[in-house]
Amino acid sequence: MQLETLVEKFKQKDEKAFEALYHMYSKSMHGVIYNIVRDSDIAEEVMQDVFVKAWHNSANYSSEKGRFFTWILNISRNAAIDKTRSKNFKNSKQNLNSDFFVDILETSESLDNTTDSIGIKKFVGKLAEKCKQVIELLYFKGYTQSEVSETLNMPIGTVKTRNRQCIQELRTLVLK
Amino acid sequence: MDIKAYIESGILELYVAGALSEKENKDVYKLMLEHPEISQEVLEIESAVIKLTESVSQNDITNRINTIKQNLDFGNDDVKVVPIAKPKYNWITYSGWAASIILAAGLLWTTNQNKALESNIQTVETQKSQLEIEVEYSKNNLNHAKTLISVLRDETITQVPLAGQGNFASTHAKVYWDKNTKRIFLDVEGLPEPPKGKVYQVWSLTLNPLTPVSLGTLDNFTTKENKIFEIENLNESQAFGITLEPTGGSESPTMEQLYTLGIVAAT
Numbered sequence: 001m002q003l004e005t006l007v008e009k010f011k012q013k014d015e016k017a018f019e020a021l022y023h024m025y026s027k028s029m030h031g032v033i034y035n036i037v038r039d040s041d042i043a044e045e046v047m048q049d050v051f052v053k054a055w056h057n058s059a060n061y062s063s064e065k066g067r068f069f070t071w072i073l074n075i076s077r078n079a080a081i082d083k084t085r086s087k088n089f090k091n092s093k094q095n096l097n098s099d100f101f102v103d104i105l106e107t108s109e110s111l112d113n114t115t116d117s118i119g120i121k122k123f124v125g126k127l128a129e130k131c132k133q134v135i136e137l138l139y140f141k142g143y144t145q146s147e148v149s150e151t152l153n154m155p156i157g158t159v160k161t162r163n164r165q166c167i168q169e170l171r172t173l174v175l176k
Numbered sequence: 177m178d179i180k181a182y183i184e185s186g187i188l189e190l191y192v193a194g195a196l197s198e199k200e201n202k203d204v205y206k207l208m209l210e211h212p213e214i215s216q217e218v219l220e221i222e223s224a225v226i227k228l229t230e231s232v233s234q235n236d237i238t239n240r241i242n243t244i245k246q247n248l249d250f251g252n253d254d255v256k257v258v259p260i261a262k263p264k265y266n267w268i269t270y271s272g273w274a275a276s277i278i279l280a281a282g283l284l285w286t287t288n289q290n291k292a293l294e295s296n297i298q299t300v301e302t303q304k305s306q307l308e309i310e311v312e313y314s315k316n317n318l319n320h321a322k323t324l325i326s327v328l329r330d331e332t333i334t335q336v337p338l339a340g341q342g343n344f345a346s347t348h349a350k351v352y353w354d355k356n357t358k359r360i361f362l363d364v365e366g367l368p369e370p371p372k373g374k375v376y377q378v379w380s381l382t383l384n385p386l387t388p389v390s391l392g393t394l395d396n397f398t399t400k401e402n403k404i405f406e407i408e409n410l411n412e413s414q415a416f417g418i419t420l421e422p423t424g425g426s427e428s429p430t431m432e433q434l435y436t437l438g439i440v441a442a443t
Contacts, residue, residue, distance in 0.1 A: 031232030044240060071194075163189050
């Protein structure tokens with residue numbers, strides 16, 4: 001089924017469409033949330049909340065405003081950041097390390113040996129430090145172009161082209 | 177528009193990241209609809225980012241959908257059974273209640289109607305007895321009037337006009353004397369109402385010598401509507417007079433208070 005049709009049905013509260021979208025994006029969202037909260041169980045809990053929230057607010061989404069993936073990515077990042085600010089979370093996670101997603105990939109032993117994982121591991125290994133940071137901030141943290149520019153002390157136009165190059169590299173690794 | 181340059185600019189990567197403004201998002205969406213190449217590029221960027229983010233997740237979370245489905249009550253047959261069990265209240269129950277409510281309302285209405293009719297009957301009966309009294313009264317009046325007419329038409333009746341006297345010249349009265357039945361009908365319409373504590377007294381007079389005989393007082397002057405009094409007169413009267421006297425009447429007429437006087441014409 002076309003993604004557009006699926007999203008349209010989801011907006012009309014079609015349960016099957018919701019399930020399909022969950023299968024398409026839940027793991028991705030879990031990764032994004034996990035990168036922020038750094039606790040697998042909490043990340044799962046937040047991810048489930050995100051999909052429940054998406055279901056209830058499905059009417060707010062319109063394809064004109066952006067990709068469905070981007071929409072739910074936004075909800076996930078915000079929910080995860082909210083979680084890290086909650087009282088319970090602060091008490092249990094006094095010293096949240098500030099590592100990037102790449103550290104998770106590099107240190108992980110539980111990664112299965114699918115082609116994707118191998119490719120990504122290779123990719124991450126090869127990836128320039130600048131690429132890691134840009135991708136981290138833009139996709140995992142939801143920074144705007146100018147926020148990335150400020151944080152990395154990089155001209156705003158460079159953020160755009162650098163990111164383009166990084167994603168191009170990623171594509172050659174995971175999609176071919 | 178140079179589509180290739182547009183793609184190379186890196187705007188589509190930012191679009192997928194959600195780093196563009198609302199307006200820029202709309203513009204990209206429009207171009208995607210117009211140019212399949214742009215649409216395809218966005219899809220590929222998106223897939224790559226999804227692959228990358230998925231790789232960070234180390235949990236097997238595919239089964240968690242059931243938890244969410246439970247949360248959202250998806251496809252829960254138990255919930256749907258409830259409305260099927262409900263129709264125990266079938267149409268007989270509903271129509272039964274409806275009928276009893278209508279019946280109760282009907283009874284209440286007829287009771288009210290009955291009460292209203294009863295009070296109507298009472299009103300009508302009261303009116304009826306009042307009308308009967310009025311009819312009786314009218315009959316009496318009619319009889320009286322007939323008597324008076326017969327008196328006026330009777331040629332044997334002697335008519336004696338009583339003229340106003342002295343200070344009371346503006347007053348007058350009239351006597352109709354039926355010598356056969358020895359009674360007079362006195363019409364005092366031309367007299368004013370007597371003051372309080374006073375009463376008119378009627379006198380029969382013989383002239384030589386002047387001898388007054390009291391025929392009585394007109395006690396109910398005020399209430400008598402037609403101002404015609406029927407009085408017995410056994411005298412061989414030669415004149416009639418009316419004086420104002422203290423209540424109860426006097427032995428002899430007070431001449432200063434002689435209102436009217438009339439002499440019987442010789443036959």
